[in-house]
Amino acid sequence: MSGAMQPLAAEAIAGKVAAGARLIRWLEDGDPRGRAALRDLYPHTGRAHLIGITGPPGAGKSTLVDALVAEERQRGRRVGVIAVDPSSPFSGGAILGDRLRMQRHAADEGVFIRSMGSRGQLGGLSRATFDAVLVLDAMGYDRVIVETMGVGQDELDIVGLAHSTVIVNVPGLGDEIQAIKAGLMEAGDIFVVNKADRDGADQTLRQLELMLHLRTRHPSGDDWQPPLLAVVSTRGEGIAALVDALDHHASHLHDSGGFEARLGSRSHHLFLGLLRDGAARRLMEQALDQPEIAALVEAVRSRRIDPYSAADTLVARIHLQP
Amino acid sequence: MSGAMQPLAAEAIAGKVAAGARLIRWLEDGDPRGRAALRDLYPHTGRAHLIGITGPPGAGKSTLVDALVAEERQRGRRVGVIAVDPSSPFSGGAILGDRLRMQRHAADEGVFIRSMGSRGQLGGLSRATFDAVLVLDAMGYDRVIVETMGVGQDELDIVGLAHSTVIVNVPGLGDEIQAIKAGLMEAGDIFVVNKADRDGADQTLRQLELMLHLRTRHPSGDDWQPPLLAVVSTRGEGIAALVDALDHHASHLHDSGGFEARLGSRSHHLFLGLLRDGAARRLMEQALDQPEIAALVEAVRSRRIDPYSAADTLVARIHLQP
The missing domain is CATH 1.20.5 (Single alpha-helices involved in coiled-coils or other helix-helix interfaces)
Structure with a gap:
């Protein structure tokens, strides 16, 4: 090219x-x-250390990320942040507390903060986040932090793109929210109990310790043992230890070949998604030129043919020219 | 066929x-x-009235659905329920309070309750939910209720499949959670404030009333005015009014042609998703037979070629045989 x-x-x-x-x-x-x-x-791209931060609403992720950015800056690193909020129709840093956060770091050229909502993205929120991460990586940020709410398939996909995934918990959330952990337990590289000065923090730490003990091995066969850290983000307590743990994990990934492996599988995943969307788009374009296929699409909409048979009919006609 | x-x-x-x-x-x-x-x-299929119930964690959706089922049963209708929990690795009714709920209705042959987690579905959670809704519809349930957590793209897709979407709110949730409403405001056909006996209920009702006032017209040009209802699910208060509102909305849809229109666009949406997945699968199958393409896929994984160019190369070769 x-x-x-x-x-x-x-x-x-x-x-x-x-x-x-x-x-x-x-x-x-x-x-x-x-x-x-x-x-x-x-x-x-391919140089930045990508850090995913996820956890339930109310876990104090924004404050944690804010403290993390400050500590990374003290260590001389440039930091990009993408705050993903799939429930928000807004993007571009307009949501909720982000304006405040941007103010704090507004004068610092070593920090870039960006919010992503769910509207208007082609290919879903995870695609848009992938793309934004590539931009920040190419811009030379040493750390790119992606903050997500930890629910939904899109967000699990986003977690999957990180080199290091931090799962944030807090004491005293209800059962419905705690269940979120079940799906994320295996995805975590580092576990944090935020607001660790609150009642019930010890119990939450013990529960997590038990779950980490029962945790199945990482699918990649990686022998990393995820640390569990107590943090009070509002006072910056435990934040240096968290950055130490992230640095330790980064070294581990570089030594074990995991850094390159995660980059590679991210590229592959992105490629498959692009192929999927591109193929559907091209098929619909070609279909428009064939009246018989336009009739098939209309028959689906009016429920005269079931969508399963109609899709199979079209798929069977697909050929890849050598 | x-x-x-x-x-x-x-x-x-x-x-x-x-x-x-x-x-x-x-x-x-x-x-x-x-x-x-x-x-x-x-x-x-095509006979059941599909009701989507969505709202943030802690809004009491399970209890609301439980009360709704009881009221629908009193009116002689058979009810299917699909509880979607994208954060759960479990499915099949094993999650959280669902066992309890199933016990209550276990002896009632007019009720079918099923939980769907996020693991193991091809094509994502929304596809699996689409499929399950079709099964319950064909089984002859008069009402099929889909309960979701109201966050994430998958869940917005699930809301999109319903005839009637109920948005559940509660007094006193934090800002982060309230933001969920922004993305769902336009999707709602009926708005509920649950736990309306709690402090702050009046304020939540007033806020919602204001938001409904500012709400843009439904994209379809539908002239339905979404009602706002106060409910205390644990005591069954307001539940009859909610079922009345649902029945009213069903009549409105039948009269305006909206019932058929929503079925049609659901079929179309399902068809496009099937086409997308089927096309990608067929392309990868055909690609395996062509060493040159296998090499391209490998070059993406080792980052020697960017995924955008690689996908475009493959997509350009796609042809639909007449």
């Missing part, structure tokens, strides 16, 4: 914040210039 | 609970017999 680089891509690679922000906006809007720029950015 | 009907499909259409449960299990497991049976069931 030759040709001049997308000018905005060049600016983003040079670390220009405005260029990165505009690029992410293009990607969210499905602007074809965004896709073209991603191609140019891609060779400049 | 001719041939004998799948025996289990015939039993499900006859309303046999064990057959329906086994069928849903097949569909969850991706057993090809499940897909074959769905084809047989499909002509028997």
